[in-house]
Amino acid sequence: MTEFLQQLINGLSLGAIYALIALGYTMVYGVLRFINFAHSDVFMIGAFAGFYSSRALPDASVAHGLTVLCIAMIACAILGIVIERLAYRPLRARSKLTVLITAIGVSLLLENLGQFIFGAAPKRFPQIFPEKNLTLAGGMTLSSSQIIVLVVTIVCLVSLRFIVMKTKIGTAMRAVSFNPIAASLVGINTDIVISFTFGLGSALAAAGGILYSMNYQAIDPLMGILPGLKAFVAAVLGGIGNIPGAALGGLLLGVIETFVNGSRWSTYTDAIAFAVLILILLFKPAGLLGQLEVEKV
Amino acid sequence: MPSRSQLVLLGAILASLGVSLLSSRINPYYLDVTTSVGINIILAVSLNLINGYTGQFSLGHAGFMAVGAYTSAAVTMFAGPRLLQMTGSNTFTTELLFLAALLAGGMIAATAGVLVGAPSLRLKGDYLAIVTLGFGEIIRVVFRNIESLGGALGLNGIPSYTNVFWTFSAAAVTVYVVVSTVNSTYGRGFLAVHDDEVAAEAMGINTTRYKITAFVIGAFFAGVAGGIYGHFKLTIDPKGFDFMKSIEIVVMVILGGMGNTVGVVLAAILLTILPEVLRPVADYRMILYSLLLIILMLVRPQGLFTFTRRAMPSAKVGAHGK
Numbered sequence: 001m002t003e004f005l006q007q008l009i010n011g012l013s014l015g016a017i018y019a020l021i022a023l024g025y026t027m028v029y030g031v032l033r034f035i036n037f038a039h040s041d042v043f044m045i046g047a048f049a050g051f052y053s054s055r056a057l058p059d060a061s062v063a064h065g066l067t068v069l070c071i072a073m074i075a076c077a078i079l080g081i082v083i084e085r086l087a088y089r090p091l092r093a094r095s096k097l098t099v100l101i102t103a104i105g106v107s108l109l110l111e112n113l114g115q116f117i118f119g120a121a122p123k124r125f126p127q128i129f130p131e132k133n134l135t136l137a138g139g140m141t142l143s144s145s146q147i148i149v150l151v152v153t154i155v156c157l158v159s160l161r162f163i164v165m166k167t168k169i170g171t172a173m174r175a176v177s178f179n180p181i182a183a184s185l186v187g188i189n190t191d192i193v194i195s196f197t198f199g200l201g202s203a204l205a206a207a208g209g210i211l212y213s214m215n216y217q218a219i220d221p222l223m224g225i226l227p228g229l230k231a232f233v234a235a236v237l238g239g240i241g242n243i244p245g246a247a248l249g250g251l252l253l254g255v256i257e258t259f260v261n262g263s264r265w266s267t268y269t270d271a272i273a274f275a276v277l278i279l280i281l282l283f284k285p286a287g288l289l290g291q292l293e294v295e296k297v
Numbered sequence: 298m299p300s301r302s303q304l305v306l307l308g309a310i311l312a313s314l315g316v317s318l319l320s321s322r323i324n325p326y327y328l329d330v331t332t333s334v335g336i337n338i339i340l341a342v343s344l345n346l347i348n349g350y351t352g353q354f355s356l357g358h359a360g361f362m363a364v365g366a367y368t369s370a371a372v373t374m375f376a377g378p379r380l381l382q383m384t385g386s387n388t389f390t391t392e393l394l395f396l397a398a399l400l401a402g403g404m405i406a407a408t409a410g411v412l413v414g415a416p417s418l419r420l421k422g423d424y425l426a427i428v429t430l431g432f433g434e435i436i437r438v439v440f441r442n443i444e445s446l447g448g449a450l451g452l453n454g455i456p457s458y459t460n461v462f463w464t465f466s467a468a469a470v471t472v473y474v475v476v477s478t479v480n481s482t483y484g485r486g487f488l489a490v491h492d493d494e495v496a497a498e499a500m501g502i503n504t505t506r507y508k509i510t511a512f513v514i515g516a517f518f519a520g521v522a523g524g525i526y527g528h529f530k531l532t533i534d535p536k537g538f539d540f541m542k543s544i545e546i547v548v549m550v551i552l553g554g555m556g557n558t559v560g561v562v563l564a565a566i567l568l569t570i571l572p573e574v575l576r577p578v579a580d581y582r583m584i585l586y587s588l589l590l591i592i593l594m595l596v597r598p599q600g601l602f603t604f605t606r607r608a609m610p611s612a613k614v615g616a617h618g619k
Contacts, residue, residue, distance in 0.1 A: 035423040090595055096422050097354055098598045101551055104544065105590035112583040225540070229434075232427060271438035274431030281428060282416050 002138045007262050008255060013146040013215070015254020016153035020208035021231030022238070022246040023160065024080075024201030030177035030241040031190075031197050034096055037103035038083055039205055040228020041110035042076050044221060046206025047125065047213040048118055049075040054126050065129035069152070069210050073203040080202025081195050089191070114221030122220040125213040149211045156207055157247055160200070164243060169196055177241065230257075230273040237280050239290020248288060306473040313465030320461055328461065332529055334569045335464035336522050339471045341549035341565040342558055343518035346475050348547065349555035350484075351511040352491030354426045357413060358519050358546045360433030361406045363538035365520025366527040367446055369402030370455045373528065377456070395458040399467070399524040406520025407513045409436070414512030418505050421494075433543055441535045451534025452527075459529035467525060471518045476558055478514065487511060491556070548590055554600025563602050 021043055028036045049072040057064040087106050091099050132144040164170040175183040176193045184190050212227060213219045234253045238245025253273060261269045280287065320328055344358045377394050384390045413432045417425050441449045478484045486507045489497035498504050527533045545568075553564030575582050593601070 035427065087591055087595075094598065098594050100354070100423050100426060101547075102591055102594040104547075105587050105594065108544070108587035109584065109591065112587055116580065116584060229427075229430070233431075236424075236427075267442050268438060271435045274435050277431050278416060278428060281420060281424065285419060285424075 002140055005138070006140045007258050009140065009142060009146065011255030011258030012251060013149045013254070014258055015234075015251035016149050017208045017212050017215075017250075018227065018231045018234045018254050019247045019250025020153055020156060020204045020211070021227060022234040022250045023157075023243060024205045025232050025235040026238070026240055026243060026246040027173075027197050027201045029235070030243075031173065031180070031194055032088070032099075034099045035103065035232065036088075036198075036201075037100070038087075038106040038110060039201065040224035040231070041107050041114070042080055042083075042202045042224075043205040043209040043212070043228060043231075044114060044219075044224035045079055045110065046072045046076045046202075046209030047219045047223065048114070048221075049206065050128070050210040050213065051123060051125055051219060054128050057128075058126075060127045060130050062129060065148070068128045069207060072206040072210050076206035076209075077199035077203040080198040080205075084195060084198040089194075111221055111225075118221055120221060122218040125217050125219050127214075128210075129214065145211075145214045149215065152207060152211060156204055160204070160243065163200070169193065173197055226270065233273045233277040236277060236287055239287025242287065242289045245287055245289035302473060302477060306469050309469035310462075310466045313469070314462050316465070317460050317462035330570065330573055331461060332459060332464050332525075334566050335461070335468045336526050336529070337546075337549065337565040337569045338468040338562050339464075339518055339522040339525070340546045341553065341561045342468075342471050342475050343515045343522070344546050345550050345553070345556065345558060345561045346479070346487070347511045347515040348550050349557070349561070350475075350479050350487045350491060351508060352555075353417075353508055353511060354422060355429040355512075355515075356426045356540070356543050356547065357429035357431075357433035357436075358515070359538040359540070359542035360413075360429075360436040361409055361516040361519035362523035362526065362542070363433075363436055363440060363533075363535065364409045364516075365399075365402035365406040365523030366533050366538070367402075367440060367452065367523075368405040368520070369398035369524030370452050370527045370533060371446065372398035372401050373456050373458065374452070374454070391458065395463065395528065398458075398528075399463070399521050402524035403517040403520040406523065407517040409520075410512040410514075410516025411509060413516070414509040417512075418508050430540060430543070433538075433540065437535045437538055440538075447534070449535065451532060451537075453532045455527050455531045455533070457528060457531055459525050464525055464529075467518075467521050471521075472558060472562065474514065474518075488556075548586070551590070552593065552601055554603030557600060557603045560600055560602030564600070 021039065024039050024042070025036065028034070028039070050068050053071040054064075054068045057067060083106055087102050088099060091102055129144060129148050134142045134144070134147075136142055162170075164173060172183065172188045172193045173196070175186070175188055176190050180190055183193075208227075208231075209224075212223075230253060231250065234249035235246045236249070237253060238247070238249030240246075253276065256276065257269055257272055260266065260272045316323075340358060340362065344355065347353050347355045347358075373394060377398070380394060381390060413429060417428050417432075420428055440446060446452055479487055486497070486502050486504075487510075489500065489502050490504050490507045494504055523538075530537075549564045549568050550561055552568065553559075553561030572579075572582055575585075578585075
């Protein structure tokens with residue numbers, strides 16, 4: 001039982017990171033209806049932004065950790081907006097496939113620029129928050145980084161919920177997601193809404209990148225590929241375009257993966273996300289919380 | 298009376314036989330590059346049937362290639378010595394063994410094509426892309442876990458059977474099969490699925506069958522290419538068939554122009570030779586590659602070598618442009 005709960009905690013903290021990345025996929029899909037392949041590399045850039053800014057703040061304390069987190073989130077928000085402006089906006093009227101291929105191109109560009117600028121060898125991510133292990137009743141341990149992951153994720157999710165549901169720009173986001181043409185007819189500037197969505201999603205990816213590197217400690221320019229793909233699976237699992245769904249899918253996938261990793265099938269861990277994806281698309285293509293769209297001629 | 302395209306096919310096979318017989322006199326470096334060109338032509342042209350003509354964007358071609366590479370390497374390495382002992386080892390029997398291994402690789406890859414194609418049919422566009430990508434990754438993880446095939450370290454000591462003859466004959470057959478399939482009455486269905494699935498279905502076209510057929514034919518030739526690749530590199534490991542390999546093939550198809558076989562062949566040649574020429578700036582190669590992809594999509598999404606809306610087949614059907 002203790003082991004089960006311990007695995008559950010580990011799974012939830014991994015899942016929380018997937019959830020943060022998945023939100024970016026889902027929000028962009030909501031407004032533009034395409035998979036932003038470059039999102040996983042924004043996550044990687046977030047980790048590197050954290051790595052370099054933590055050099056200026058060498059000692060580990062909560063205030064410094066939060067500063068590093070904020071710097072990375074702002075840097076990635078700007079990066080996300082720039083990517084959208086330069087690569088995706090000129091293609092707004094083109095076929096989906098063209099945009100998808102461009103997104104793959106942007107992703108490759110970020111990875112290769114990363115290898116060129118940061119170097120291909122893995123780097124050790126410094127400690128930005130003070131490290132401490134808590135022992136709970138029954139012998140379970142909860143590391144401080146796991147607590148930070150869960151707290152940061154919850155804060156991000158709650159503020160995202162607030163932005164989307166209560167603010168004017170959030171209402172505009174939902175309107176664009178519902179029907180972009182009708183939204184622009186009632187005076188919503190869709191370009192600004194889309195830029196804002198990219199910024200918001202990229203900031204969350206940066207937060208995910210920092211939290212991920214805190215737990216795994218090694219960062220390299222290709223680190224985003226696998227977590228990015230898995231987070232995408234999480235978004236589809238929850239129902240793509242659906243914000244609570246992305247969070248649910250992320251947590252679920254993290255837990256599933258941690259349990260597989262703890263079993264004798266552990267060498268198949270990397271394949272499990274894709275198996276989940278294929279099963280969900282076969283049996284419930286709209287995802288757990290999504291709604292199926294009927295195709296009209 | 299053989300048709301013109303059959304004569305071209307025959308000519309290509311004879312030409313590759315001729316070059317192959319002379320291969321001892323050719324600089325080995327050029328021979329290596331030439332073989333790589335041939336393998337990439339097979340991969341790109343077969344992917345073009347799925348992505349270009351049928352419009353089903355697949356990102357898992359390297360997975361099919363892996364299946365073919367492992368299967369045919371297993372045939373020549375594990376079954377080969379025994380078979381050769383039975384029949385007596387000479388040039389004829391070893392070449393026959395290699396052909397059998399390639400066909401086996403293609404068949405198993407085609408089976409994988411059915412497995413991937415069938416569930417993927419419910420999906421379109423970016424969903425399909427991500428699912429095929431997922432299948433490619435699953436195939437890779439599975440090979441990493443099969444210890445008898447070398448596991449993560451890969452399979453070493455594959456016999457060196459690949460030569461210019463086999464590579465370019467296979468490339469010629471691939472081009473022939475893809476072009477004549479698409480140009481046949483039956484093959485119009487692929488284009489119909491590509492242009493408008495709902496309309497195609499309304500016209501009585503079984504879109505499911507066409508999509509699966511595209512996947513099966515494409516996967517078969519990717520498997521053959523994998524077999525040739527394995528017996529050329531003499532060592533294969535799961536890492537060599539990752540997502541990046543699939544992307545490389547996709548870029549060839551896009552650069553050449555989706556649904557334009559001639560363009561895709563040119564792009565495969567260009568993109569294989571270019572890295573060799575660019576060796577002095579190898580560090581920037583991938584950066585240039587990705588920039589090229591983005592710029593191409595912004596200014597010339599139809600590909601470098603496509604000049605009409607649909608380069609090849611439309612000439613006969615009076616294209617109604619959209």
